[in-house]
Amino acid sequence: MFTKILIANRGEIACRVAATAHRMGIKTVAVYSEADANAKHVAVCDESVLIGPAPAKESYLRADKIIEVALATGAQAIHPGYGFLSENEDFAEACAKAGIAFIGPPASAIRAMGSKSAAKALMEKADVPLVPGYHGDTQDADFLQGQADRIGYPVLLKASAGGGGKGMRIVEKSADFKAALESCKREAINSFGDDKVLVEKYLTRPRHIEIQVFADTKGNCVYLFERDCSVQRRHQKVLEEAPAPGMTAERRRAMGEAAVAAAKAVGYVGAGTVEFIANQDGSFYFMEMNTRLQVEHPVTEMITGTDLVEWQLSVAFGETLPKKQEELTIHGHALEARIYAENPEKGFLPSIGTLRHMHTPTAVNFELGKGSAGNDPAAIRIDSGVREGDAISPFYDPMIAKLIVWGKDREEALAHMAQALSEYQIVGLATNVAFLKRLVESKPFSGADLDTGLIERNHAELFPQQKQTALPVLALAAASLLVSEQSAGAAANDPWASTSGWRMNGTLLRTLAYSDESGAYPVTVGYNDVGWSIAQGAVTAAMTLVERQGKHLVIKIDGATVRGTVVRDGEMFHVFTGGAHYPLHYNDPLAHAGESEAEGGRLTAPMPGKIVAVLVDKGKSVEKGAPLLIMEAMKMEHTIAAPASGTVEDLLYAVGDQVAEGAQLLAFKAA
The missing domain is CATH 3.30.1490.20 (ATP-grasp fold, A domain)
Structure with a gap:
């Protein structure tokens, strides 16, 4: 077996490969860009080498530098992860010329399947049905x-x-x-x-079902069953599961055998995924083949009890596949949720920032390669390339983690996923955690009414109007502030710094001004001998602190126990209670008066990025909703549209310019 490999990737896949390599006794070398100097994947590998500036084309896509590093460090093989160079035939050939094993398929297979057009022509000759x-x-x-x-x-x-x-x-x-x-x-x-x-x-209500295949250098090829990846936004997967709901044994065999035939047709070696688009009636069509390990591979590992990265390393070393087709079976059901730094309520716009607070559910009884979740129906696995305190930058994919759960059946797996998502807490940037929980608990998904348009079709249910914030949430935020003030006052050991609220002939009343997207919530607090009174609107209640452990609070409101975690980040109070996250803005009277509303006539960048197209001229009159310019950020295009009918008074940036978040892009005068 290899003694040292280089991992030519970053994030959770680099950490994932390193973990398996170390379990197999293999040393690892990480490469990193200037933006990733303190990244988790650098910390978990045995060696690390800087390969260039933050932009991927100057670092992670520099095949020549990566091969130089492999040779210099004595790495015998390169694992490309997924993305970047994983499906680059020239890189695979360059590795071979340098005498380094490429942990992936031969360049000829990548070439054959790398072009969707060529792959479809190949499948057509093999009588695989095509759209x-x-x-x-x-x-x-x-x-x-x-x-x-x-x-x-x-x-x-x-x-x-x-x-x-x-x-x-x-x-x-x-x-x-x-x-x-x-x-x-x-x-x-x-x-x-x-x-x-x-x-x-474009098929209406199609399902996206893919087959995991694996081949060795000795002509053996198996399929490790299917994954349903139908739930998507912007053509990118959100939730994946295995096995696919409603899949019959006959169709599973037919799709698996077709996938194996496709792999054998191009002399495939290693892990690959053959993707199909399926109608609701069960008919299916070849879509493409991804000649690499997929982001969603953990659900396959969970139901088959395999470590696909271990298989990759073994096959690349020339060993025979660990199992034959008849030895592979499905055990239980697995779900994967991709936790992203993005704002679902704003069109899934990617978010950047620092993970100031991150609490995750505890991983339970799962060891790769040791059986399907150890038969524990509560098995939870988290694959992540970031830690609390790390930053999500604008240079790479905004994935924070993959949350994977296993249950003895789909119903149990759904329950475990909902519970695990309710325990996830992230502060510092926008995330899709709350959206994922709504999605998992929604009737269409829980009822397996799946297709690639599920999110758009059920928009009203998945994006409900925000309700008014309830008193228990406000009480937790208020209690957190009051207890923190008391702790600070006690530490000062100064009677003039006391925050007890004591008054000789009356009760101190104080208004705390909270707000969120649903409105403003002035909370009146009265200081009592024991605890406080709290009033919001027409409701008044007695509030006492029961317990405080760090950020976790237990309070009583008129005798009812309320538990939650409160994280303060500047003027934001993030309240986590009842499995939900409530961000509240606190207008601190001792600080600045809060942020002012944006000036009229300004159109600003929603995030850092580059201008790729300017669609209007200076002085041009436009209608409401007309596209004005297009930005590219975090691998996606974002169209800036006219907020109203009016005139473009000035263009402040040109194509190719980099812009900062919040930068004014053009001057606009409404009609």
Whole structure:
């Protein structure tokens, strides 16, 4: 077996590979960019080497530097993780020329499946069913629009070299085709260096089901069953599960055998995923093959009791697959939730910032490679590349962690996932944790009414209007502030610094001004001999502190016990109680008066990024909702639209300019 490998990636996959390598007695070398100098993956590896500045093209995508580091450190193999260089045929060939094992498929297999168009042509020859579409080389805009008109709308534009939801656009009518094509090609060239696209019929209510395959160098190939990855936003997966709900044994076998045939057709070696799009009636079509380990591979590991990274290392070393097809079985049900730094209520806009507070559910009884979750129905696994205090930067994917749970059946797995999400606490940036919990508990998902449009179709249920904040939440925030003040006053040992609220002939009344997106909540606190009185609106109650352990509080409100965690971050009080997160702004009268409303006529950058297109001219009159310019940030395009009908008075940035979060992008005068 290898004695040392280099991990040419970052984040949770680098940490995941390092953990398995160390369990196998293999030393690891991390590479990192300037932005990742203090990253978790650097800390968990035995050695680490700086390879360049923060932008991926100057660091993690520098194949030449990575091979130099491997040679210099004595690494015998390179594990590319997923993303970056994992599906780069030139990198695989360069590793071979340098005498370094590439832990992945041969370059010929990557080449065969790397182009969606070429892969579909290959599958067509193998009689694998394909979605109607155009997969050829002609890229003239008029020609492609003609193909779309012939196929019939809606159609899906997809970058031929793409993946991860990048370079994809749904086009509903012919009039929108060319604008969508330009945007798709622009994103494709920026993400993959190749703007070739294919056009396919967009199926309504399709499911996204993929098959995990694994092949060795001796001609053996197996499938480790399926994953349902239908729940998506922006063509990127949100929740994954294995096995797929409603899958029959016959269809599982048919899809598995088709996936194995596809892998054998290109001489595949290692871990790969053959992705299918399936109709509600069970019919399925080949979509693409990802020639790498997938982000969602943990659910397969959980139900099969395998360590797929260990399999990768063994196969790359030339060993035979650990199991034959008849030895693989499904045990229980597993779910994976991708926890992202993003704001679902704002179109899943990525968020950046520091993880000032992060509390996670405790991982329970799961050891990779030692059986399916040890038969423990409460098994919880967390794969993460960040720790409390780390920052999510604008340079890379905003994933914080993957939360994986296992149960003896789907119902039990759903219950464990909901509970685990209720225990997740993150402060410092926006996250999708609350959204994921609503999604898992929603009737469409819990009832397995799955398709790729589930989120959009159930928008009202998944994005409910925010309710008024209840008194127990406000009481926890108030109690946290009052107890902190008392602790500070007691530490000062100064009678003039006392915060007891004592008055000779009366009761001290004090108003605490809290607010959130649903409104303002002035809370009146009265200082009593024991505890406080608390009033909000027409409700008044007695409040006492029962227990305080760090940020965790137990209080009583009129005799009812309320438990929660309160994290203060500047003027924000983050209250975690009842499995929910309530961010409250506190208007501190001793500090500044709070942030003012943005000035009218300004359109600002929602996050750091680069201007990739300016769609209007100075002095141009536009209608409300008209696209004005396009930013690219964290691998996604964001269109800045006119907030009202009016005139563009000035353009403050040009294409190619980098802009900071909150920067004014243009001057706009409403009509």
